[in-house]
Amino acid sequence: MAVKKIAKTFLEKQKKRLLKEKDSIMEHIIDLKADDPFSDPEYVNDNAAVDTEVREQNLHQVIEAEILSLQKRATDIDSTLEKIQKNRYGYCAKCNIPIKRARLELIPEAQYCVDCEMQLKK
Numbered sequence: 001m002a003v004k005k006i007a008k009t010f011l012e013k014q015k016k017r018l019l020k021e022k023d024s025i026m027e028h029i030i031d032l033k034a035d036d037p038f039s040d041p042e043y044v045n046d047n048a049a050v051d052t053e054v055r056e057q058n059l060h061q062v063i064e065a066e067i068l069s070l071q072k073r074a075t076d077i078d079s080t081l082e083k084i085q086k087n088r089y090g091y092c093a094k095c096n097i098p099i100k101r102a103r104l105e106l107i108p109e110a111q112y113c114v115d116c117e118m119q120l121k122k
């Protein structure tokens, strides 16, 4: 079976976008960590009022969740870069059909075709 090859220029472009995206994700994670009140070494010693305590706790949780979702994207980007390396870029991880070009333009790190993505979200 002949596999339709994805244009090299497109691959190069996607690779650049992914690397840039990953850089900005990593920077964003560092910024978020700096904003986390729990990362403040003074935290344990501060006898903050209860409402401040609650606010810091909430902020910490929001930051944690944000970092987790960024880390997931970074992981997706890494595995996508690996696929580019192995010439397996642009195929759905579930049904293996080529993912539409428009979708890859929109989400370079897309792991699934639209149909599979929908099914996973159900």
Ligand SMILES: [Zn+2]
Binding pocket: 092, 093, 094, 095, 096, 097, 112, 113, 114, 115, 116, 117
């Ligand atoms: Zn699929």
